[in-house]
Amino acid sequence: MTTESLSAGDDAHRLLSDVRDLAGRVRRDQRLTWVALLVLAAAAFAAIPFDWLFMKVRCDGGGCMFARRGMLYYWPPALLLAYAAIAVSYVRAARARGLGARVLPYAITGAVTTVVFTAAYVAAAVYFPSHPPFGGGPMPFWWIVLDRLIAPWGLIGLALLVLARLERNVALLLFTAGYLALVLLVLPTTDGMDLPGWLPSFLSGSNMYLRLSMTLPQLITGAVLLAGGIGFAKARRRQR
Amino acid sequence: MTAETDTPGPSDPGQSDPGPSDHPVTGLDEVVHQRVRLGILTITHEARRVEFGYLRTQLELTAGNLSKHLSVLETAGLIDIEKGYEGKRGRTWITLTPAGNAALAAEISRLKVLIARVETSRKEQN
Numbered sequence: 001m002t003t004e005s006l007s008a009g010d011d012a013h014r015l016l017s018d019v020r021d022l023a024g025r026v027r028r029d030q031r032l033t034w035v036a037l038l039v040l041a042a043a044a045f046a047a048i049p050f051d052w053l054f055m056k057v058r059c060d061g062g063g064c065m066f067a068r069r070g071m072l073y074y075w076p077p078a079l080l081l082a083y084a085a086i087a088v089s090y091v092r093a094a095r096a097r098g099l100g101a102r103v104l105p106y107a108i109t110g111a112v113t114t115v116v117f118t119a120a121y122v123a124a125a126v127y128f129p130s131h132p133p134f135g136g137g138p139m140p141f142w143w144i145v146l147d148r149l150i151a152p153w154g155l156i157g158l159a160l161l162v163l164a165r166l167e168r169n170v171a172l173l174l175f176t177a178g179y180l181a182l183v184l185l186v187l188p189t190t191d192g193m194d195l196p197g198w199l200p201s202f203l204s205g206s207n208m209y210l211r212l213s214m215t216l217p218q219l220i221t222g223a224v225l226l227a228g229g230i231g232f233a234k235a236r237r238r239q240r
Numbered sequence: 241m242t243a244e245t246d247t248p249g250p251s252d253p254g255q256s257d258p259g260p261s262d263h264p265v266t267g268l269d270e271v272v273h274q275r276v277r278l279g280i281l282t283i284t285h286e287a288r289r290v291e292f293g294y295l296r297t298q299l300e301l302t303a304g305n306l307s308k309h310l311s312v313l314e315t316a317g318l319i320d321i322e323k324g325y326e327g328k329r330g331r332t333w334i335t336l337t338p339a340g341n342a343a344l345a346a347e348i349s350r351l352k353v354l355i356a357r358v359e360t361s362r363k364e365q366n
Contacts, residue, residue: 018275023285023286098290098292098293
């Protein structure tokens, strides 16, 4: 009986280990993480000229007021197209390998977050000019983080978290955690970045300065997504 | 589960029709509790939908051997097999039925119980 139960236990161990190994192989074969990141990087870079061209800036002695209309014109359709392109790429690649795809929840999350961004942006544009948050005084940090979270760059990170969960992809989870920390806590994606002091002084206080200060965080975000895409593509090539 | 059922060769009839009977010692379902068939169910569950060629490559089986295992699972109502064409190329797609999903989940939980039972008895012996 002892011999029998020992061999049954070892056999069960081996079978469970085979199951985990096979499941892991299928998940790796279904992944196309690098494509998702490259598409999102392209979307982030393409947003820059829209933001630049359609930004309304009004400066006076007390400072500058700005409205980023380009974000509303560009991001909702761009995000929907990006998520559709990612979903189609995943399905086609998985099908070519002889597998089904599990990307649909990611595309749905992406589409839902796009609707959330659009609604929040329109509501803010309508409501806040007459009712400035916190009486027009300094905003608490949690408010700034929330503002960055519902901006397109934050929502891209949220959707990537869903993708990491679907793919059970620890590397993507770590990348996304770093990305979210960057766009939520470090980069001033929604209110512009201080520019280096070596820039020509005539830019200071001008429309150009404000536009540049908004462009820099977008360039960094796009570069991080691009670097992630290249990194995942190289890692995949090495695995094969 | 014996060594023979672990490594079905080309002459192996794919355990042609063990039927949904339980293992006399472990209580495991013999249709599912077989390395290749458990592999088929695992891959199909994970992939949602899998093509014959992918299964053959991953499980390192001959086409004939894989077909026999698939027909055992299909007869037991655990998978659906759909044949079609992509261009001029014939393709066979396999999906898990709800019964297949349930059988896989049950098998995995039985394996875990079995492992826990064996480990407990080992600890008691020590």
